[in-house]
Amino acid sequence: MRVAREYHDRTAHSPYSVRASTHSLDWDVKPFPFKVYTDLPPLALPRDIDPLAVDALAALAAGPSGGVERVTLDDLATLLYYAAGVTKKQTYPGGGEVLFRAAPSTGALYQTEVYVAAGRIEGLEPGLYHFSPGDFALRRLRAGDVRAPLAHAAADEALARRAATIILTAIYWRNTWKYQARGYRHLFWDSGTLLAHLLAVGGALGLAPRLDTGFVDADVNRALGVDAEREAALELVTLGPQGAPAAPVAALEDLRHPYVPLSSSEVDYPLLREIHRASMLHTPDDVRAWREAGRGLGGRPPRPVSPRALVPLPAAREASGRSLGETIQRRGSTRQFGLVPLSAVELATALWSATRSVDADVPTGLVDLYLIVNAVDGVEPGAYHYRPEAHALELLKAGRYRNESAYLCLEQPLGGDAAAVIYFLAPLDRILPAFGDRGYRLANLEAGIAGGRAYLAAYAQGFGASGLTFYDGHVVEFFSPHAAGKDAIFVVALGRAAGSGRVTIGTTPTLSRRPSG
Ligand SMILES: Cc1cc2nc3c(=O)[nH]c(=O)nc-3n(C[C@H](O)[C@H](O)[C@H](O)COP(=O)(O)O)c2cc1C
Missing domain, CATH: 3.40.109.10 (NADH Oxidase)
Structure with a gap:
């Protein structure tokens, strides 16, 4: 912890x-x-x-x-x-x-x-x-x-x-x-x-x-x-x-197959090894006790909010018309967003898809989704908190925050040009007492899964996404007082690629593929 x-x-x-x-x-x-x-x-x-x-x-x-x-x-x-x-x-x-x-x-x-x-x-x-x-x-x-x-x-x-x-x-x-x-x-x-x-x-x-x-x-x-x-x-x-x-089986023998070194020398980062070691479990009983200790933490009851502050979102689309195989084949991080809007249902579908629960040994719902909306038809520009249980956005502050969003994303233009940016925040000070240091793995992992799903939901619907890194403390400040006490975990920007599209990568499938149907 x-x-x-x-x-x-x-x-x-x-x-x-x-x-x-x-x-x-x-x-x-x-x-x-x-x-x-x-x-x-x-x-x-x-x-x-x-x-x-x-x-x-x-x-x-x-x-x-x-x-x-x-x-x-x-x-x-x-x-x-x-x-x-x-x-x-x-x-x-x-x-x-x-x-x-x-x-x-x-x-x-x-x-x-x-x-x-x-x-x-x-x-x-x-x-x-x-x-x-x-x-x-x-x-x-x-x-x-x-x-x-x-x-x-x-x-x-x-x-x-x-x-x-x-x-x-x-x-x-x-x-x-x-x-x-x-x-x-x-x-x-x-x-x-x-x-x-x-x-x-x-x-x-x-x-x-x-x-x-x-x-x-x-x-x-x-x-x-x-x-x-x-x-x-x-x-x-x-x-x-x-x-x-x-x-x-009898105890597994030690195994060490040789492999080609990754590079001629490498740098050790003790801080990383230390957090990984501190978050290890040592016996099957530890594993069981760890799972038990975290039960009840996910899906915590939502904070009451005045219905006036809630912006209902349209129901998520059930189908996009694009297959899962084609969506994955076409996916690639958007390198430049055009300043064009998404529709409310496109955003709603990405948020809904990102927050589906995962069949796992621990509860999900540990990470909260905050948003800066820059250009979404029918949704006022501003800062929001997504309420998955109501499938609605809670308005935190109305306003045009493209500059702030680019700044929060480590001054990367992608964060300002995107139509909407999802900021994943987690209450580490609640997660770590329940799950110990391993709870840190869970918060980052859940945000990664949700972010990966947001990417897929975007490409399924024909727009783009990019993961982004961020200024930790400034993200929390921006969404405070609502986010006070939480920690910034991960960011995904959503929007349509600028006219030039995704310029860096040609889609060259490396595998022969069976015709669909
Ligand atoms: C967790 C995560 C964080 C990322 N952070 C950034 C970022 O800060 N800036 C950026 O330009 N791209 C970022 N990316 C995009 C990656 O650079 C991109 O995924 C990688 O180059 C592979 O390309 P592809 O996604 O087009 O296949 C991020 C991607 C992920 C998954």
Whole structure:
């Protein structure tokens, strides 16, 4: 609790901290964005990806729908592609190339790695695998079913029964190279946007994805064979139908497969390792007690508000006419917004989609959505608080705040040009006493998932979005007194791309695709 608070305050951005920073990017040691094991042969994934014809908004609204009786390797390939695959390529004059992934990620640094503990996937031997988006292949780290030890580590028997568990980790240095210790926040924002895709696609495939945020960190890290000072497990997502529980296995052997170093040298950020260590759980009993302690915190009763101050929003659209597959394929962060309005229903749909609950081991609803509305037809420009239970905006102050919004978003024009900007704030001083330091992971993760969903709802409806960073204290001040005592967690700007559109990236699908229908 103390460590999370200290970490948060010490990594807050302010105009002073940004100007006083002496950090510059050392391009000679920019980390390689792929983890390449040198001793493991690739196991090519099927490239015949399901186009996911389900409407994107319907998929975001549907929740964790289950129903399939079996999970195939094709399902797994589809899930991995739309959550973490390479969807676009940008080449730069001089020969540079960036491979962009399905889900947005701070600075396109892609520190999130994906592993699969397969139990009952047709076409795949039980085992523990690493997913490599670069060559769209799996590499087997361990032969044999590891679901039972994972279920033990997560104190969740379902992990031993369900077909597979996806494990997300982060390699710190990939992000801290640019963002230093503040990068710890990004681990959860970025695994959150990836999870927004994983949950929507998993639901669309009928795999009933369920998120576990509580687990014995050391056990999961050891199962994966990661160097836990550099890479750590963040979240688990369990998929597919229930079956007979996996048989217990003898203790897992230590594992250390060699992989290509990310760069010739790296910088250690002890602050980051300290907050991660402080937020670990040590035994399955700790995991159970931790989950119990946080029960009742989410979905707290809304503060009463005078009905006069509430601006009702139109009901969210149920369909956009764009499939989930096409929406993900087209998604890319908007690099310049035009000063044109969104409609009220477009904004309403993005807010509603962002705030759907997540099937998880802990309650959601920990993070509050504040907004600066610059240009939304039928909604007066001003500062608002979104009330999900009433699907309404609470007006905090009317006015034109484009300048303020750009300023709050670290003086980035995107924050002022957007039609509306969502500021995610969380009452850390209530969350941390209930969940301890691990509550800090939850607040950042929930904002990341909600932000990822807002992105998808925007692209489904034909407009754009961009995640943004911010001046922490100034954001809270701007929304105070309503937001007094809360902390700024994450920002997503929404709007239509300026005439030139998204200039940086051509959409070049890297996979052959099955015709839809
Ligand atoms: C959590 C998060 C924070 C981001 N912050 C910024 C930002 O402050 N400024 C910016 O221009 N883009 C920001 N972005 C956009 C990323 O730079 C972008 O996602 C990345 O370059 C990958 O490109 P793509 O989203 O177009 O695939 C952010 C994205 C995420 C997910």
